[in-house]
Amino acid sequence: MTERDIKRALGKRVRLTDPKLHIAGAEYILSGAVIRRGERGFYYQAELTDVKCAHSLLYAPLENIERSEGACQQY
Numbered sequence: 001m002t003e004r005d006i007k008r009a010l011g012k013r014v015r016l017t018d019p020k021l022h023i024a025g026a027e028y029i030l031s032g033a034v035i036r037r038g039e040r041g042f043y044y045q046a047e048l049t050d051v052k053c054a055h056s057l058l059y060a061p062l063e064n065i066e067r068s069e070g071a072c073q074q075y
């Protein structure tokens with residue numbers, strides 16, 4: 001996912017694949033995005049809400065996120 005896709009996918013289902021966290025294709029809801037400043041410059045992180053537990057948040061790089069087939073379903 002790129003920075004341009006954030007607005008269109010906000011509040012919709014996305015899939016997260018992160019080998020470091022041992023997550024492969026899990027569905028979350030894109031609830032926000034955070035811009036941060038690191039040693040190499042600015043970068044974005046996605047704020048993901050768990051589909052099964054709305055009080056659970058996860059932050060992940062945009063590179064690990066793709067839109068889900070059920071992306072037209074609202075949160």
